[in-house]
Amino acid sequence: MTSQQYAMIYHDHETKTVQEGMRMLYSIPNPILCYRQTLMTTNPYSDIAYVKHIIHDPANDLITLSFPPECCWVSNLRNSWNCKMVMYYKDVDSYIKEIIVTPSMNFDLMSHQDVKIIMYTRGKMNIEIFFDVYLMKRMSKL
Numbered sequence: 001m002t003s004q005q006y007a008m009i010y011h012d013h014e015t016k017t018v019q020e021g022m023r024m025l026y027s028i029p030n031p032i033l034c035y036r037q038t039l040m041t042t043n044p045y046s047d048i049a050y051v052k053h054i055i056h057d058p059a060n061d062l063i064t065l066s067f068p069p070e071c072c073w074v075s076n077l078r079n080s081w082n083c084k085m086v087m088y089y090k091d092v093d094s095y096i097k098e099i100i101v102t103p104s105m106n107f108d109l110m111s112h113q114d115v116k117i118i119m120y121t122r123g124k125m126n127i128e129i130f131f132d133v134y135l136m137k138r139m140s141k142l
Contacts, residue, residue, distance in 0.1 A: 004028075004030065005029060005030075007030060008030065008031060008032055009030060009032045009033070009034050009134070010024075010028050010030035010032065010033050010034070011034050011035075012024055012033055012034065012035045013035075013036075014035075015033070015035035016035070016036075016037070016038070016047070017037075017046075017047040017048075017049065018037075018047060018049035018050075018068055018070050018071070018133070018135075019047075019048070019049065020035075021033055021035050021070075021133065021135050022070060022135060025135050025136075025137060026137065031136060031137050032072075032134055032135065032136050032137075033134070033135045033136075034132055034133065034134050034135075035132070035133055035135075036130060036131070036132055036133075037130065037131055037132070037133045038128055038129070038130045039054060039065075039128070039129045039130075040126070040127070040128050040129075041056055041063065041121075041125065041126060041127045041128075042125075042126055044056050044063075049068040049070065050068065053065065053066045053067055053068055054066075058121070061120060061121045061122055061123055062118060062119065062120065062121065063118075063119040063121060063127070063129070064116060064117070064118055064119075065116070065117040065118075065119065065129065066114070066115060066116045066117070067107075067109050067113075067115060067133075069113065070135055071109050071133050071134070071135065072108075072109055072110050072134050072135060072136045073106060073107060073108055073109060073110070073133075073134035074106070074107040074109060074115075074131050074132065074133055074134070075105070075106045075107070075131065075132045075134075076103050076130075076131055076132045077101055077103060077105065077107070077117065077129075077130075077131040078103050078129075078130055078131065079119060079127050079128065079129045079130070080126075080127055080128040080129075080130075081121070081122075081124040081127050083119050083120055083121050083122060083124060083127065084100065084119070084120045084122075085100070085101035085117050085118065085119045085120075086098050086099060086100055086101060086117070086118050086120075087099050087101060087115060087116060087117055087118070088116070088118070101117055110136075
């Protein structure tokens, strides 16, 4: 931990869940904690913070993923089978647009909490979804 003591972001290689991340965040001097989150279709609720944020629909070959409110940013979103992942949004003319999600994308969840990722599983089983989660200490309003 000493090598990261004065860095803005603390990269934790041990944390695996949002709850562990929140505990670690407030035990370090750094304002931001980054860890790697892994979700699996065989046990999509291994992190209880995602119970309301991951919907696995094997009948339609879909996984819908959103993110808990504790998450500030997400990056490096990938899956073990390279299944197509997309997000949808309405443009200024109210047309629905599809954006293909790539690992190089960063998702600012502080500004856009309603980010939903749709993954087309194409019948693939045992899919792992992994991404980097950034948690930030909340500033006091005092």
